[in-house]
Amino acid sequence: MSPQLTGLVLALVSAFGFALSSALQHHANHGVTSTGAGSHLKALLRTPRWVLGQVLAMVSFVLHAVALQFGLLVVVQPVEVSGVVMAVPIRAVLDRRRPSPTETAVVTMTGGALALFLAVSRPSHGDETHLTTAGIFVPAAIVGALLFMVVGRSLGGRARANGFGFGAGVIFGLTAGMMKLSGHLADLSGGWASDVVSVIGTWPFWTVAVLGPAGVLLNQAAYRAGPLSASMPHLHILNVVVSITFGVLVFHEVPRHDAFSLLVEGFSLVVVGYGIFRLSRTESVEVLAP
Template structure:
């Protein structure tokens, strides 16, 4: 069952990466990278379908294997995404891109594996849900404002980080919904941050630095979910000297790889 879970998670990562690459390609070439305009483009919609399939496979993998096995496999989407994007752009991925992405992947795997599994049912009060949404919105807004004054690579990173924070908040709220410990308005609140995150991510893709934008998303999403899980749901964080040192080393690898990827990823000629 563990092998099956790992295989499903890897296949899901491939679909997720392909969908992201398709959507980035369309966002770059679109006259206006807004959801209203992109939703009229078949390849962008196909990318959304691929992302949906990848997400479904990831959820299915969690039914057959533990989080500690499935989540690291999801990091492979970063390694799959760069060759997919390069193929769509009719070029070969650069060795520096793949090396930087591999460093980020190792760092993310390290961060994911040191987080202890939470065995209890997650519960979130009304006040906690408001804090979750308001906190994510505040951070995302600050990143969006900073992105307006940043150079292209920095703009892509900041917009993708903002999207990742909102996706992480959505994932935290969804986790509560799955376990049935929620109020009706939680269900109504879930789509809003997800839609805003999707719009921000298309803006990040439209800048042209796909590799670093996708990497920033992959970093911000799980780390935000872990942070909110610890602060609002009572989920555990790494303890002990070994786990702490591993987490710090993994964070350093992730940050260093992201900076390197920003310097190596080619910029599309279509800059928004």
């Protein structure tokens, strides 16, 4: 199996793991009736479904990081977004019901558009890493995310959720790029223990250690500020746009760019964005947000 195919498979497994983790944790929370944060957490820790969801989330994060080292950033990160699509049928199975015709149609449309993008783009792997570009891109993206956050805080309701969603999307896309860059800068010629130590010694790793939790907190703030449909589409679209831009500029991962390919790629991404927006308004996805 080629490295790119390995990265694609790992990304799909990771996306499924994240979707299943969210569904399991929501079901566990729904079944716990204790009051107070401390007692609620203790009750969750005694719930196998919630514990399994936490383990799946950690395993999926590791698989995502490994997928970024094998595969191309411009492929792996769009595939991770497919977890939103997978969440709908997973939620229906856990609820022991059939997805509605609308949910089925939107899932099929979004998944098909994502598959079309991957089939047409066929990006080439760059021969070098442009660290100077990374040194410019990273602070620029962080400033952009901060601006979205500041503007969101100055507004209210749905507009605040929009701003926070944009900011979280930028951070998540940048975090993916930093995860891949940490593997590129590390010496991975030894055993797994020395590889881990080498990765921890790179500056992108510590950027991820800060940006990752910051993105999660900003995402949760977006959920609290407004409905899921106000933040989730922006978050996932900016996540993909920032990660693809990072992959092209820093790793020189260039998708096919003749006129026809660009037209199909652009159309596919627009359809994926529309599908995510429609999915964010379905009950199956809305209940997973908290």
